[in-house]
Amino acid sequence: MDDKKRNEAYNKYVKAKLPKTRPWPSLFNSFLVGGIICCLGQGINDLILLWFPNMAEQTAWAYTLIVLIFIASFLTGIGVYDKIGKFAGGGSIVPITGFSNSITSPAIEFKHEGIIYGICVKMFTIAGPVIVVGIVSSILVGIVYLFI
Amino acid sequence: MYYLWVFLIGGFICMLGQVLIIYTNITSARILVTFVLIGVLLEAFGIFDPISSFARAGINVPIIGFGASLAKGAIGAVRAKGLLGAFTGGLEATAGGIAAAVIFAFIFALIFKSKTKN
Numbered sequence: 001m002d003d004k005k006r007n008e009a010y011n012k013y014v015k016a017k018l019p020k021t022r023p024w025p026s027l028f029n030s031f032l033v034g035g036i037i038c039c040l041g042q043g044i045n046d047l048i049l050l051w052f053p054n055m056a057e058q059t060a061w062a063y064t065l066i067v068l069i070f071i072a073s074f075l076t077g078i079g080v081y082d083k084i085g086k087f088a089g090g091g092s093i094v095p096i097t098g099f100s101n102s103i104t105s106p107a108i109e110f111k112h113e114g115i116i117y118g119i120c121v122k123m124f125t126i127a128g129p130v131i132v133v134g135i136v137s138s139i140l141v142g143i144v145y146l147f148i
Numbered sequence: 149m150y151y152l153w154v155f156l157i158g159g160f161i162c163m164l165g166q167v168l169i170i171y172t173n174i175t176s177a178r179i180l181v182t183f184v185l186i187g188v189l190l191e192a193f194g195i196f197d198p199i200s201s202f203a204r205a206g207i208n209v210p211i212i213g214f215g216a217s218l219a220k221g222a223i224g225a226v227r228a229k230g231l232l233g234a235f236t237g238g239l240e241a242t243a244g245g246i247a248a249a250v251i252f253a254f255i256f257a258l259i260f261k262s263k264t265k266n
Binding site: 023026027029030031032033034035036037038039041042045061062064065066068069070073074076077078088089090091093094095096097098099100102103104107108109111112115119120123125126127129130131133134135137138139141142143144145146 | 151157158160161162169170176177184185188191206209210211213214218223225227233234235237238244245246248249250252256259261
């Protein structure tokens with residue numbers, strides 16, 4: 001009985017202390033930053049097609065994503081992407097730049113544990129599940145398409 | 149003018165991620181997994197390309213596009229090579245992005261020090 005009361009009080013305390021994200025501003029910020037990152041991607045894609053007019057659309061997109069991944073990885077390295085993330089929330093996680101950030105960030109964070117067990121192992125702490133789920137589901141889709 | 153669509157749709161998708169964060173306290177790994185799955189499903193049901201034709205970067209830059217190319221690669225390779233394609237197609241289509249993310253992360257991790265610890 002006493003334990004229950006204490007737990008309730010504790011939960012209340014935690015809830016009061018947790019940083020509150022006010023819904024509306026954070027929704028607006030994520031919309032804004034997400035939209036800007038996508039426009040940046042479109043701009044890069046347009047520039048690539050302008051310089052190499054004969055390039056296939058699929059190839060141009062692949063280069064676009066690589067450029068975005070490079071930018072995000074670099075910004076993570078110099079500590080800027082975290083600041084964008086604090087402001088944008090989902091706006092910085094959902095684009096492919098967030099995927100890049102999720103690989104670079106732990107790689108830098110755990111550098112002190114060594115190249116193999118620090119950088120190489122930790123870079124997949126977030127990206128690992130993403131790649132696993134992606135591979136598994138795409139194989140399933142492929143097998144389904146085999147029969148239709 | 150299509151930049152308006154790119155901005156609106158890209159922004160909307162990212163805002164959906166923020167909605168998930170606010171109402172479920174979901175972690176970023178779960179968000180990325182969720183959106184990759186959405187992308188795979190959109191492509192599997194043939195809904196991705198019609199949206200992509202006017203949303204362009206608005207749906208290709210969010211990780212949904214990554215999921216869609218996984219599925220698109222697998223479907224295309226199944227048609228070309230049969231069962232083996234289901235195993236090779238997805239990674240083939242997304243290898244550029246994954247390899248880029250790994251090599252840049254590796255290089256920048258060697259160069260830069262952690263900023264959050266200070």
